[in-house]
Amino acid sequence: MRGIGPILLAIWLIAYGLTELADLRFRYDDLLLGALAVVAGIFLLIRR
Numbered sequence: 001m002r003g004i005g006p007i008l009l010a011i012w013l014i015a016y017g018l019t020e021l022a023d024l025r026f027r028y029d030d031l032l033l034g035a036l037a038v039v040a041g042i043f044l045l046i047r048r
Helices: 004-021 029-047
Strands: none
Touching: 004 029
C-alpha cells in the first residue's frame, strides 16, 4: 500500500496523455481523470 500514490499518478499521466495525443474521448473522461488526480495527490501527501 506504500507505493499506491506514484502508481495512481502514473496511470493518470498515461490516461491523460492518451486522451490528448490520440484524441480519445469517452463518457465522463474529465470527471474520471479529475477524481484520479485528486486521489493520487491525497496518497502522495499522506506518504510524506
